[in-house]
Amino acid sequence: MTGRVALIGCGPGDPELLTIKARRLIGEADVVVYDRLVGAPILDLVPAGIARIDVGKAAGRHVRPQAEINDLLVRLAVKGRFVARLKGGDPFVFGRGGEEAEALARHGIAVEIVPGITAAAGCAAALGMPLTHRDLASSVRFVTGHRRDDGELDLDWDGLADPDTTLVFYMGLANLPEIALRLMVAGLPGSTPAAVIVAGTTPDQRVCAGPRAELPARAIRARLEPPALVVVGRVVACASLVETPTSAVEERTDEPSSIALPR
Amino acid sequence: MTGRVALIGCGPGDPELLTIKARRLIGEADVVVYDRLVGAPILDLVPAGIARIDVGKAAGRHVRPQAEINDLLVRLAVKGRFVARLKGGDPFVFGRGGEEAEALARHGIAVEIVPGITAAAGCAAALGMPLTHRDLASSVRFVTGHRRDDGELDLDWDGLADPDTTLVFYMGLANLPEIALRLMVAGLPGSTPAAVIVAGTTPDQRVCAGPRAELPARAIRARLEPPALVVVGRVVACASLVETPTSAVEERTDEPSSIALPR
Numbered sequence: 339m340t341g342r343v344a345l346i347g348c349g350p351g352d353p354e355l356l357t358i359k360a361r362r363l364i365g366e367a368d369v370v371v372y373d374r375l376v377g378a379p380i381l382d383l384v385p386a387g388i389a390r391i392d393v394g395k396a397a398g399r400h401v402r403p404q405a406e407i408n409d410l411l412v413r414l415a416v417k418g419r420f421v422a423r424l425k426g427g428d429p430f431v432f433g434r435g436g437e438e439a440e441a442l443a444r445h446g447i448a449v450e451i452v453p454g455i456t457a458a459a460g461c462a463a464a465l466g467m468p469l470t471h472r473d474l475a476s477s478v479r480f481v482t483g484h485r486r487d488d489g490e491l492d493l494d495w496d497g498l499a500d501p502d503t504t505l506v507f508y509m510g511l512a513n514l515p516e517i518a519l520r521l522m523v524a525g526l527p528g529s530t531p532a533a534v535i536v537a538g539t540t541p542d543q544r545v546c547a548g549p550r551a552e553l554p555a556r557a558i559r560a561r562l563e564p565p566a567l568v569v570v571g572r573v574v575a576c577a578s579l580v581e582t583p584t585s586a587v588e589e590r591t592d593e594p595s596s597i598a599l600p601r
Numbered sequence: 602m603t604g605r606v607a608l609i610g611c612g613p614g615d616p617e618l619l620t621i622k623a624r625r626l627i628g629e630a631d632v633v634v635y636d637r638l639v640g641a642p643i644l645d646l647v648p649a650g651i652a653r654i655d656v657g658k659a660a661g662r663h664v665r666p667q668a669e670i671n672d673l674l675v676r677l678a679v680k681g682r683f684v685a686r687l688k689g690g691d692p693f694v695f696g697r698g699g700e701e702a703e704a705l706a707r708h709g710i711a712v713e714i715v716p717g718i719t720a721a722a723g724c725a726a727a728l729g730m731p732l733t734h735r736d737l738a739s740s741v742r743f744v745t746g747h748r749r750d751d752g753e754l755d756l757d758w759d760g761l762a763d764p765d766t767t768l769v770f771y772m773g774l775a776n777l778p779e780i781a782l783r784l785m786v787a788g789l790p791g792s793t794p795a796a797v798i799v800a801g802t803t804p805d806q807r808v809c810a811g812p813r814a815e816l817p818a819r820a821i822r823a824r825l826e827p828p829a830l831v832v833v834g835r836v837v838a839c840a841s842l843v844e845t846p847t848s849a850v851e852e853r854t855d856e857p858s859s860i861a862l863p864r
Contacts, residue, residue, distance in 0.1 A: 347722075349620070352622075355620050355716065357612070357617065357620055357621075358616070358617045358619055359615075359617035361621060362617070428722050428732075429726070430722065430733070431741065434735065435731055436731030436734040436737075437734070439731070451725075452726060453726040454718070454722075455620065455718065456719075459610075459691045459694065459716040459717075459719060460716050463691075463692070463714035463716040466706075466712070466714060468692075468698055468699030468702070470693070470699075470743070470745065471699040471700070472700065476745050477756070479741070480733070480740060480742075481739065482739050482740065492739075493739065493740070494760070494763045494765065496760070497757070497760035497761075497766075500760050503757075503760075576702075576703070
C-alpha cells in the first residue's frame with residue numbers, strides 16, 4: 339500500500355501562523371521532511387518518536403539538489419508512509435512545491451497541498467503595511483530575487499517599474515543593489531518607499547526602510563542577513579500602523595534606519 | 602480604558618485554513634464584525650453569547666460604505682471592547698484592511714493584523730497549481746479585477762501581459778471578457794492557459810478552465826457566479842496534480858469545460 343505526501347506551508351516563522359490543518363497533519367505524519375526555513379518552534383510540534391529529516395543542508399555543507407529531495411519523498415511514500423513535507427511560507431510561492439508535486443504525481447503518489455501564510459503577507463501584517471490599497475496599489479507582485487545559478491536577474495524590469503504596484507522580492511537581499519539599480523533605469527522614482535524585512539514575524543525580526551535609491555546603502559550599513567524580503571512601493575510608507583497589544587513602543591537600534599519592531 | 606481591534610484574515614473558506622492565531626482570537630473577542638466572504642463554518646467558531654455584526658450588507662440591501670464600517674470599529678473599541686474584525690482571505694490583499702487600520706490608528710486605537718491564506722494561495726493548493734515555478738513563472742501578481750465605481754479597469758496591461766508571470770485577478774469574473782481582451786491587445790498569446798475558480802476550497806468549489814481566448818465564453822456557458830478568482834498563466838496547465846486522499850476521482854458536470862474538483 340503506497341503512502342501519501344502532504345506539502346505543508348508552515349508560514350513565515352511565528353508558529354501561531356500555522357493553519358489548523360498544518361498543525362493537525364504535523365501530528366498525524368509518520369515522517370517529517372523539512373527545509374532550512376522551518377524554525378525550531380514549528381519542529382517542536384512534531385510528536386516524539388517521529389523521524390525528522392532535514393533537507394535544508396546535506397551534512398552541514400551544501401544545499402541538497404532538488405532531484406534528491408524529490409527522490410527521498412517518493413522513496414518514503416512508496417514504503418507506505420504518510421510524509422509531512424514542511425516548507426517555509428507557502429509551498430506554491432517560491433517553494434518549489436510544484437516540482438515536488440510533479441515528481442510525486444509521476445510516481446502515482448497522492449499529494450495534498452496545504453497552503454501557508456506566505457512571507458509577504460506575514461511581514462505585511464507584522465509591519466501594519468497593506469500589500470494593496472485602493473489609493474496606493476492596485477496590484478501586488480511577488481518576484482524571485484535570486485536566480486537558479488546565481489546569474490543575473492532576468493526580469494521584465496519595465497513591467498515591474500509600475501508605481502501602482504507593490505513589489506515583493508523574495509530572497510532579494512543579496513541582489514538588492516541590482517534590484518534598486520534596474521528599477522531606477524526602468525523609471526521608478528528614487529523616492530519610492532522601500533524596505534528590507536529580515537526574519538519577519540519572528541523574535542529576530544529586523545526592518546530597514548528608506549527611499550528606493552538609498553535602501554541598498556542603508557541595508558549594508560545595518561549588516562542585514564538573509565532570510566529577507568525586499569518590498570518596494572507606496573504602501574511601505576504605511577508601515578508601523580500597528581501597535582501590538584504587548585508592546586506599543588518601537589525599539590530603535592543605534593542605526594536610525596534599522597528598526598527592530600516588536601512582535 | 603480603550604479597547605483594541607484585531608483585523609483577522611480568515612482564509613479562502615475552508616475553516617481548517619484558519620491560522621491558529623485567528624482561531625484563538627475569535628475565541629477571545631468581545632464582539633465580532635464580519636464580511637460577506639466569511640462563511641458559516643467560521644462564524645460557528647464564535648462563542649455563544651458574543652455579538653456578531655454583519656457588515657457585508659446593510660439590512661439586506663446595499664454594501665455598507667467603508668467609512669461606516671471604520672466608524673463602527675472605532676465606536677466599539679472606544680467602549681473598551683476587544684473587536685475581532687473577520688475578513689475573507691488576507692486583510693492586506695484586497696481586503697481594505699489598510700483603510701480600517703488607518704482609521705483606527707487615527708483614533709489612537711491599538712490594531713493587530715492577523716494574516717490569512719489569501720484566495721490565490723488557497724485555490725492554487727486546492728487545484729495543485731503552483732503560483733510560481735522555476736520553469737514556468739518567475740513572478741505571481743495579484744490584481745484587482747474590479748474598480749471602485751464599476752468603471753473601466755485602469756491597469757498597466759502591457760506590464761501585465763508578461764508570459765513569465767502568473768496573473769491572479771481577484772473578483773475578476775464580471776470583467777473577464779475585458780480582461781481577456783485587454784491581455785490579447787497587449788500581446789499575451791490566446792493559447793495561454795487560464796481558469797476561473799469559484800468558491801475555492803469550499804464544498805461549492807467549481808473550476809472552469811481553458812485557453813485565454815476561449816475562457817470568457819466557457820465561463821458564460823458554465824453560468825459561474827462570484828466569488829471567483831481568474832488565473833492566467835502557464836502554471837494553470839499544472840492544475841489537478843493533486844489527488845485528495847478522500848476522493849481521487851474528478852466529478853465532471855455535463856459542461857465539459859466546467860470541472861467540479863473534489864475538495
